[in-house]
Amino acid sequence: MSRKIAFITGATSGFGRATARRFAQAGWALVLTGRRVDRLDSLQAELSSLTSVYTAALDVRDAAAVQKVVDELPEAFKAVQCLVNNAGLALAPQAAQKVDLQDWHTMIDTNITGLVNVTHKLLPTLIQTGAGASIINLGSIAGQWPYPGSHVYGASKAFVQQFSLNLRCDLLGTGVRVTDIAPGMAETEFTLVRTKGDQAASDALYRGTTPLSAEDIAEQIFYIATLPDHININRLEVMPTRQAWSAFAVDRDK
Ligand SMILES: NC(=O)c1ccc[n+]([C@@H]2O[C@H](COP(=O)([O-])OP(=O)(O)OC[C@H]3O[C@@H](n4cnc5c(N)ncnc54)[C@H](OP(=O)(O)O)[C@@H]3O)[C@@H](O)[C@H]2O)c1
Numbered sequence: 442m443s444r445k446i447a448f449i450t451g452a453t454s455g456f457g458r459a460t461a462r463r464f465a466q467a468g469w470a471l472v473l474t475g476r477r478v479d480r481l482d483s484l485q486a487e488l489s490s491l492t493s494v495y496t497a498a499l500d501v502r503d504a505a506a507v508q509k510v511v512d513e514l515p516e517a518f519k520a521v522q523c524l525v526n527n528a529g530l531a532l533a534p535q536a537a538q539k540v541d542l543q544d545w546h547t548m549i550d551t552n553i554t555g556l557v558n559v560t561h562k563l564l565p566t567l568i569q570t571g572a573g574a575s576i577i578n579l580g581s582i583a584g585q586w587p588y589p590g591s592h593v594y595g596a597s598k599a600f601v602q603q604f605s606l607n608l609r610c611d612l613l614g615t616g617v618r619v620t621d622i623a624p625g626m627a628e629t630e631f632t633l634v635r636t637k638g639d640q641a642a643s644d645a646l647y648r649g650t651t652p653l654s655a656e657d658i659a660e661q662i663f664y665i666a667t668l669p670d671h672i673n674i675n676r677l678e679v680m681p682t683r684q685a686w687s688a689f690a691v692d693r694d695k
Pocket residue numbers: 450451452453454455456457474475476477499500501502527528529530531551555579580581582623624625626627628629630631632634
């Protein structure tokens with residue numbers, strides 16, 4: 442029997458890399474993409490004893506590059522069954538009025554345009570695969586709940602949530618499932634990227650609590666992708682037990 446194929450964006454770190462490992466354990470063939478080629482190479486070396494792995498350097502913001510990577514997939518990797526739209530980032534944790542405009546553009550270009558680029562290109566393939574195919578989009582609790590410093594990041598994940606639900610409407614009858622998985626605090630390279638390399642800030646955020654791990658989310662992505670064909674998880678919001686909401690902030694006279 443031929444292997445099922447998963448196409449994962451942002452497979453070089455965090456959720457994407459853990460998801461690649463989880464699917465490899467179950468024998469899925471993998472198309473792994475990301476910008477850091479050295480990491481793609483080492484993940485391919487690590488997982489090749491378990492399954493067939495094809496890697497491609499890809500910046501999801503570049504629509505032409507997305508077209509090329511998908512068009513040039515080797516025959517054995519073409520019939521993608523599961524797209525994990527994971528590549529994404531937050532930048533600029535400071536208040537909106539202090540942010541560099543370029544950081545907003547980078548988040549929009551990656552989290553929205555990049556996700557749309559890959560989805561649009563792979564939709565015909567996923568529809569051809571039909572029953573059991575899935576698109577699993579990495580949203581965030583930031584797409585649902587406001588917090589200071591979330592500005593464009595949270596708004597980009599609100600796009601992911603609504604795009605996922607809207608896709609469901611259009612894909613009705615094709616068998617293709619769509620899920621917005623919305624994690625809360627998870628320890629990956631996410632905060633290191635958000636703070637542009639401030640390891641101390643990243644360590645401080647996760648210190649003294651129990652964040653989600655990349656493996657926690659990978660397990661849930663695998664669960665969603667391997668449910669019986671007739672089940673669609675629309676949205677899965679997942680937080681660490683040790684994270685919750687806080688009271689409304691109020692501006693008071695000094
Ligand atoms: N960690 C959290 O607390 C958390 C919570 C909710 C949602 N999320 C979301 O989960 C997803 C994965 O984040 P993570 O926590 O695993 O962070 P991470 O460890 O920083 O991994 C992010 C991945 O995205 C890739 N990426 C970034 N920009 C890219 C681009 N332009 N083109 C292609 N790939 C790109 C990176 O690969 P390269 O740099 O090699 O390209 C990397 O593999 C993101 O969408 C994030 O917004 C994270």
